[in-house]
Amino acid sequence: MIKKLILIFSAAAVFLCGCTQITENEEDEAVMADVSVSEAAPYPVTVGGLTFNSSPETVGSLSPAVTEMLFELGYGDRLICRSDYCCYPEEAENIPAAGSAVNPDIDGIIKLSPALLITQSPIANKDITRLSQAGISVLSIPAPRSAEELTENYRSLSLIFSGSLEGEERADKATEDLRAALSEAKGSCESLVFIMNITDDGFSAATGDSFAGDFAAHFGRNIAAGNTSLTLTPEELLAADPQVILLAHPLESSDIDSELSSQLSAFSEGHVFVIDASLTERPTARLAGITRKISEAVREDTGGADYAEIPGTSAETVPETAVVSEQLSEDVNE
Numbered sequence: 001m002i003k004k005l006i007l008i009f010s011a012a013a014v015f016l017c018g019c020t021q022i023t024e025n026e027e028d029e030a031v032m033a034d035v036s037v038s039e040a041a042p043y044p045v046t047v048g049g050l051t052f053n054s055s056p057e058t059v060g061s062l063s064p065a066v067t068e069m070l071f072e073l074g075y076g077d078r079l080i081c082r083s084d085y086c087c088y089p090e091e092a093e094n095i096p097a098a099g100s101a102v103n104p105d106i107d108g109i110i111k112l113s114p115a116l117l118i119t120q121s122p123i124a125n126k127d128i129t130r131l132s133q134a135g136i137s138v139l140s141i142p143a144p145r146s147a148e149e150l151t152e153n154y155r156s157l158s159l160i161f162s163g164s165l166e167g168e169e170r171a172d173k174a175t176e177d178l179r180a181a182l183s184e185a186k187g188s189c190e191s192l193v194f195i196m197n198i199t200d201d202g203f204s205a206a207t208g209d210s211f212a213g214d215f216a217a218h219f220g221r222n223i224a225a226g227n228t229s230l231t232l233t234p235e236e237l238l239a240a241d242p243q244v245i246l247l248a249h250p251l252e253s254s255d256i257d258s259e260l261s262s263q264l265s266a267f268s269e270g271h272v273f274v275i276d277a278s279l280t281e282r283p284t285a286r287l288a289g290i291t292r293k294i295s296e297a298v299r300e301d302t303g304g305a306d307y308a309e310i311p312g313t314s315a316e317t318v319p320e321t322a323v324v325s326e327q328l329s330e331d332v333n334e
Contacts, residue, residue: 042163047156048139055161056137060114062101063121065282066141067092069154072174072285075161081112088286110134116160120282143282146214147182150283151175174285181288182218185295187308189220189271192244193237196277198255202233212280215287216246219295220307234260241265244298248277271298 044053060081061067067086070076076091081098096112099105101121109117109131117136120143128138141157144150154175159167194206194216206212208225216222223240224232232240238260245266247253253261253272261267273294279287299305 040165042165042167045159045164045167047160048141050137050139052160055163056115058114058116060098060109060112060117060136061086062098062104062117062119062123063282064088064278065143065153065284066118066120066157068282068284068286069157069174073154073158073161073170075157078161080114081109106130109136118157143211145209145211147179147218150211150285151179154285178285178288178291181291181295185218185291187220187306188295188298189243189302190307191221191223191240191242192216192219192246192266193223193232193240193242194246194248194275194280195232195251196248198251199231202231203237204230205232206280211283212248215280215283218291219244219298238263243269244271244273244294246294247272247274248280249274269301271301 043055044051046052057078058080059070059075059078061070061079062083064083064086067079067082068088070079071089071092076089079092079095082092082095083100084097085100086092086095086097096108097105098108098112101119101123104123104127106127113134114136116139117131118139118141120141122140123138131138139160141153142149144153151171155168155171158171158174161167162170193203194212195203196206196212197204205224205227206216206222207227207230208214208217208222213222213225217225220243223242224230234257241264243265245264247255252274253267256264256267266272275290279290
């Protein structure tokens with residue numbers, strides 16, 4: 001009998017110890033779960049020196065590119081004011097205009113009272129002070145000089161409005177097609193130049209430290225990338241004889257001297273593309289479509305040659321909108 005009691009007591013003790021251990025593990029797991037939830041919280045996020053503890057319900061934009069990016073990311077319904085120059089997409093024109101970064105309608109912005117005002121161009125300190133006093137936060141995000149910086153702009157905006165959990169995914173989705181198009185465009189040609197303007201001294205070309213220059217380099221070697229001067233003389237252009245020439249609208253191929261153009265390969269091969277300059281001045285993911293049109297047109301004419309594989313050439317950068325010949329230009333406008 002005593003032995004039975006001892007056995008029963010021992011078994012009960014083991015059972016109780018086991019119960020206690022399970023309870024402790026469950027409590028630990030609950031604590032760990034709480035910590036995990038806390039660590040995974042979408043806010044706060046810090047962008048451009050501002051810390052956001054929640055997603056802004058309303059926003060104003062004084063940059064056409066920012067306005068377009070917000071619509072692409074799915075936040076267009078939060079815009080309650082925009083710059084006078086924001087015209088894309090069409091829905092943006094229905095939003096009240098509030099001047100520009102250079103000349104903002106501060107009274108109008110304060111009246112509309114967005115929680116956040118975003119710009120890519122500096123706003124006067126006195127205006128920032130007035131806006132801050134009215135409870136409006138002002139965020140300045142840098143104008144991109146490369147495709148990577150453009151992608152970073154999308155990421156910054158998405159983090160602000162969707163937080164750290166969903167923001168990265170939204171930004172990746174919005175820029176996916178552009179990143180793919182730029183990758184596909186690499187090595188489309190051996191060399192090219194992006195002419196922004198024609199002066200008495202020659203041709204103002206996009207160098208490697210600008211978005212337009214980085215854009216051009218995605219197709220092939222930008223002959224102006226290493227230039228210390230923005231200007232190429234006619235002799236330098238002829239000596240380099242780029243396979244592709246991009247012209248910033250309103251420039252047209254007829255603006256190039258006929259004697260010079262007759263000696264340039266790009267003209268004889270039909271590789272002169274007129275591009276809407278605003279697409280590289282205020283770039284967005286909308287560049288994907290035109291990037292493909294240009295690279296596909298050039299590859300078709302060259303038998304699909306991949307110049308990225310040729311030693312000594314460089315194909316690293318960004319592309320965009322525009323057309324070569326009237327044929328492409330109609331498609332672009334559509």
